Amino acid sequence: MKIYISGLYSGTNPQPGVGIARSLRTAYPKAKLIGVEYSNRCSGIHWQDFDEIWLQRPWNELNLTTHTEEIRRVLDSGALWISSIDLEIMWFAGVFPDGHPNLLTPSSAALEQVEKPAVPAHEGLPVKIPTFVTTEISDWDLHAFCREHDWKVWLKGPYYEAVRTRSWAEFEEKRHILSNDWATGRLFLQTHVSGYEESIALSAYEGELIDCVRMRKRDLTELSKTWAGDISEVEAEFIEPLREIIRKINWTGGAELEMVRDADDQLWLLEVNPRFPAWIHGATITGRNMPASLVEGATGLTAKNSPALAEEFTRVVMEIPVRSEFPLSPLPEPLGGTIGHSLKHPSGLLQFASRLHNLSSFDEEKSNGGGKSSQFKAPNVPPSFINDLGGLDLTAMETPASLFLENTAAEYFRKAGELADDLSSDALAVTNAYSIKTNPDERLIKLALESGFLAETISLPEVKKAIKIGFKPEQIILNGPGKWWRRENLPDGKFCSIFCDSIEELNRVIENLESGELQTEHLGVRLRTPNVASRFGIPVDTPEVFERLIEAVRRIPKEYKFAAHFHMASSNVGVGHWWHLFESILRWCGSIEALSGRLIEVLDVGGGWFPEDLQKDSSRNFKKAVALIPEFLPHVRRIISEPGKALAQPSMAVAMQILELRNFENVVHEAVVDGSIAELPMYFFYPHRILYQNPQNGGWKPLGRGKTKLLGRLCMEHDIVASNIELPENTQIGDILVFCDAGAYDRSMSYVFGRG
Amino acid sequence: MYLDAVSNTLINTNGSAKTARTIEKKAVFEYWKDWQPSQISHHGGLCCEIAREWITATDFSSLNGDGIFTGPRWLRQKFNWGASRFPIHWCEAVRRDTLDCGALAALAHEVFTVRGVKSSRVQLVQKFSALATSQWTDSWGKGNEPLAWIKDDLIYHEGCAIDTGDKNIKVWDASAGWWVDSKPADGYGALLAIRLSDFNLRTGESFKWGEHIIKADEWLETS
Numbered sequence: 018m019k020i021y022i023s024g025l026y027s028g029t030n031p032q033p034g035v036g037i038a039r040s041l042r043t044a045y046p047k048a049k050l051i052g053v054e055y056s057n058r059c060s061g062i063h064w065q066d067f068d069e070i071w072l073q074r075p076w077n078e079l080n081l082t083t084h085t086e087e088i089r090r091v092l093d094s095g096a097l098w099i100s101s102i103d104l105e106i107m108w109f110a111g112v113f114p115d116g117h118p119n120l121l122t123p124s125s126a127a128l129e130q131v132e133k134p135a136v137p138a139h140e141g142l143p144v145k146i147p148t149f150v151t152t153e154i155s156d157w158d159l160h161a162f163c164r165e166h167d168w169k170v171w172l173k174g175p176y177y178e179a180v181r182t183r184s185w186a187e188f189e190e191k192r193h194i195l196s197n198d199w200a201t202g203r204l205f206l207q208t209h210v211s212g213y214e215e216s217i218a219l220s221a222y223e224g225e226l227i228d229c230v231r232m233r234k235r236d237l238t239e240l241s242k243t244w245a246g247d248i249s250e251v252e253a254e255f256i257e258p259l260r261e262i263i264r265k266i267n268w269t270g271g272a273e274l275e276m277v278r279d280a281d282d283q284l285w286l287l288e289v290n291p292r293f294p295a296w297i298h299g300a301t302i303t304g305r306n307m308p309a310s311l312v313e314g315a316t317g318l319t320a321k322n323s324p325a326l327a328e329e330f331t332r333v334v335m336e337i338p339v340r341s342e343f344p345l346s347p348l349p350e351p352l353g354g355t356i357g358h359s360l361k362h363p364s365g366l367l368q369f370a371s372r373l374h375n376l377s378s379f380d381e382e383k384s385n386g387g388g389k390s391s392q393f394k395a396p397n398v399p400p401s402f403i404n405d406l407g408g409l410d411l412t413a414m415e416t417p418a419s420l421f422l423e424n425t426a427a428e429y430f431r432k433a434g435e436l437a438d439d440l441s442s443d444a445l446a447v448t449n450a451y452s453i454k455t456n457p458d459e460r461l462i463k464l465a466l467e468s469g470f471l472a473e474t475i476s477l478p479e480v481k482k483a484i485k486i487g488f489k490p491e492q493i494i495l496n497g498p499g500k501w502w503r504r505e506n507l508p509d510g511k512f513c514s515i516f517c518d519s520i521e522e523l524n525r526v527i528e529n530l531e532s533g534e535l536q537t538e539h540l541g542v543r544l545r546t547p548n549v550a551s552r553f554g555i556p557v558d559t560p561e562v563f564e565r566l567i568e569a570v571r572r573i574p575k576e577y578k579f580a581a582h583f584h585m586a587s588s589n590v591g592v593g594h595w596w597h598l599f600e601s602i603l604r605w606c607g608s609i610e611a612l613s614g615r616l617i618e619v620l621d622v623g624g625g626w627f628p629e630d631l632q633k634d635s636s637r638n639f640k641k642a643v644a645l646i647p648e649f650l651p652h653v654r655r656i657i658s659e660p661g662k663a664l665a666q667p668s669m670a671v672a673m674q675i676l677e678l679r680n681f682e683n684v685v686h687e688a689v690v691d692g693s694i695a696e697l698p699m700y701f702f703y704p705h706r707i708l709y710q711n712p713q714n715g716g717w718k719p720l721g722r723g724k725t726k727l728l729g730r731l732c733m734e735h736d737i738v739a740s741n742i743e744l745p746e747n748t749q750i751g752d753i754l755v756f757c758d759a760g761a762y763d764r765s766m767s768y769v770f771g772r773g
Numbered sequence: 774m775y776l777d778a779v780s781n782t783l784i785n786t787n788g789s790a791k792t793a794r795t796i797e798k799k800a801v802f803e804y805w806k807d808w809q810p811s812q813i814s815h816h817g818g819l820c821c822e823i824a825r826e827w828i829t830a831t832d833f834s835s836l837n838g839d840g841i842f843t844g845p846r847w848l849r850q851k852f853n854w855g856a857s858r859f860p861i862h863w864c865e866a867v868r869r870d871t872l873d874c875g876a877l878a879a880l881a882h883e884v885f886t887v888r889g890v891k892s893s894r895v896q897l898v899q900k901f902s903a904l905a906t907s908q909w910t911d912s913w914g915k916g917n918e919p920l921a922w923i924k925d926d927l928i929y930h931e932g933c934a935i936d937t938g939d940k941n942i943k944v945w946d947a948s949a950g951w952w953v954d955s956k957p958a959d960g961y962g963a964l965l966a967i968r969l970s971d972f973n974l975r976t977g978e979s980f981k982w983g984e985h986i987i988k989a990d991e992w993l994e995t996s
């Protein structure tokens with residue numbers, strides 16, 4: 018019996034070929050095992066259990082037609098073929114559409130049913146699929162997905178590779194790398210599931226499940242790959258639906274279901290690999306030789322029993338002799354100025370992926386990765402943006418220009434006011450406050466005043482400005498670490514609230530209140546809870562500081578209402594995490610109340626919300642939050658909500674003009690604009706929706722993702738205001754682009770640069 | 774007589790049925806069978822209440838949104854494992870750099886309970902090696918710390934168990950920061966015996982831990 022085994026890479030993220038050979042050698046000592054590889058750098062070709070090595074040229078230069086015919090001859094001669102390479106298996110499914118009795122790999126139809134991330138075949142198994150989205154949706158929506166899932170997301174390639182993306186900048190960088198590597202923009206983002214990894218490996222032939230085992234990872238490599246594991250039986254509740262699925266999709270070959278078990282014992286299916294796992298010989302060690310069971314199932318030839326040596330397995334690093342017929346190649350020269358020798362994917366798998374996309378047998382609509390057919394969606398832009406832009410005469414403006422979207426701003430402030438009214442009750446008043454630092458534009462501050470907001474300030478010059486616009490001291494909240502800066506601006510009168518950023522400040526403010534130097538209705542503290550990366554507030558992460566805080570709170574004179582402040586940018590930490598932090602703060606406040614004997618009467622909550630996050634289910638979420646407060650803090654009578662960013666961000670935009678178009682192979686790959694990161698300093702933190710104005714009819718078109726970089730006017734390397742947009746075909750120099758969502762910190766933190 | 778209740782009976786055939794004799798093998802937990810789980814004491818004043826509130830509030834913050842059945846591994850990151858002198862009070866415990874398995878288990882039990890998870894204390898007997906236990910004997914002995922938790926190659930250990938529903942439990946080793954595997958094992962680090970104890974448990978109340986059925990307040994040999 019001859020068995021061809023392909024996929025012999027044996028680094029720290031190995032292919033299973035060597036493990037399959039070891040298992041088959043145990044079961045069929047006399048079988049001729051032929052290792053198939055596409056690079057002599059894959060060290061598995063030197064493994065002793067292979068009787069022969071069939072070394073092909075790398076995938077990028079392989080003549081696939083010739084290779085197909087060679088494989089057909091091999092299979093027709095009676096030899097079996099077990100593949101360990103996902104892409105090769107997909108290719109086989111295309112070039113052997115009717116299969117071959119000796120080709121022990123699944124069909125194209127079966128592969129479609131296990132395609133990640135949806136894994137359609139999973140229905141019936143006691144598993145869930147982690148939430149995912151394709152990266153073909155707009156950047157705006159991808160950012161929303163990341164926020165919604167607390168930035169605990171993985172960007173995954175169509176076939177291999179998954180990388181954590183903890184921020185927008187990191188996401189953009191990794192997306193660029195993976196898209197280039199796999200020659201496709203069709204990637205996907207999937208939520209992270211915390212828990213313990215486990216797999217089920219199986220063997221099946223023509224729709225019959227032959228054997229399966231469960232493996233729990235017990236030690237991991239740096240890439241979270243298996244280093245050690247234990248093997249156990251799969252419970253009946255899993256096997257029976259699995260058997261049905263295998264039958265239904267007529268599976269042939271090995272497979273691995275990769276899963277995570279969370280703290281609630283729920284299994285999450287991450288993916289189904291269409292081949293045996295690399296640890297498959299670990300199962301053989303425990304007496305469950307699945308490669309042998311597959312061969313036995315396909316041929317009827319009885320396999321020699323594989324003794325159970327243990328219930329657990331582990332790996333070691335071994336040095337083995339190099340076959341003289343395949344001497345080691347020299348290391349490639351490091352590229353000038355770089356570190357390392359660039360040895361990833363020596364068999365040319367990346368290029369093979371690219372070639373697969375171009376094969377007629379490869380249905381790119383149905384398969385992952387079809388790069389040519391990627392359809393990137395443009396973001397939705399609220400009609401109010403367009404209406405407001407329609408009222409502005411951009412031709413009369415000098416660009417780059419900051420645009421105030423007056424009606425949009427008014428609408429957002431009005432909705433925030435309505436929400437506060439809706440949430441208020443006789444027992445609990447909800448009041449909005451506008452954080453002046455978010456955007457100190459007088460029009461917005463005035464809008465806040467007219468909408469019944471309080472003013473939240475972080476310095477006495479901000480207090481002065483608020484008073485100048487019409488706020489009274491009793492409508493002003495003082496916050497932040499430097500609120501007493503420029504003390505000559507301290508107004509007469511009683512503030513609404515003062516929130517202290519440290520115990521030292523709290524002690525000092527108590528002295529100032531007692532001496533009559535300061536007046537306020539509420540005196541409170543800003544808290545920094547453990548595990549939060551922040552420089553603001555009183556850190557309660559040690560019992561010593563917590564005790565000092567309790568002592569200080571006990572000293573607050575009784576005539577001042579005690580208050581607590583919590584602020585965290587939900588756009589940075591994620592929406593779910595923000596709500597956890599909110600509940601965490603309630604618990605800390607409850608402890609402070611109980612231990613100090615001072616009742617908390619005012620709770621000031623800052624969100625750093627994205628407008629969409631505040632509006633999406635806002636009524637339901639905030640009602641839930643307002644209902645939660647009395648459970649922990651029954652004496653709170655007033656909630657101050659600070660939705661600064663959520664209101665200011667959509668209220669302004671930046672108009673820019675195209676200065677130059679740079680073409681390469683008939684595609685505009687770079688365009689220079691007269692705007693820059695000086696006007697869009699938040700470019701690195703979130704995507705902005707971009708509108709293109711048609712110079713003929715003045716209409717606005719939201720831009721989707723494409724291949725054009727927009728270069729800012731500054732002589733700064735990182736002045737790139739958009740890295741992947743699709744400009745309309747007839748774009749001309751002088752055309753106008755409007756960057757929306759630029760009314761918050763883009764505006765307040767913009768700076769003068771390169772203007773002479 | 775308690776020995777009858779807890780001893781195993783082995784038949785030593787010694788190659789001949791005629792010479793067969795019954796020998797008494799002491800239970801692995803024999804040495805510690807009357808020990809009670811460690812407790813953290815409360816001064817009855819604000820000092821201990823602040824400490825206790827700090828532990829439970831920090832625990833909620835440390836969950837970072839994960840489920841309430843998540844093991845409180847942060848405790849082990851905050852405190853090194855080492856000798857603790859008892860009695861130990863809350864206000865002392867939170868300021869210590871090192872806590873022993875009993876104190877760590879007591880803290881873990883507390884945080885699980887405050888989360889709303891039904892938790893019990895567990896006492897464990899684990900097997901290590903003579904080399905390992907001699908190391909501990911040496912290092913703890915130098916500080917005149919108690920050594921009664923070590924006996925030959927066995928050690929007494931503490932953790933806590935949480936009820937995940939339907940009387941199924943998971944056993945949290947607060948000193949190691951992991952869930953103890955219920956699969957029977959022998960060798961280095963193997964769990965040999967376990968006892969669930971908590972004043973909330975009814976005598977004879979039983980729980981399922983993997984393949985084991987554990988009765989409250991009764992030692993069970995697991996391998």
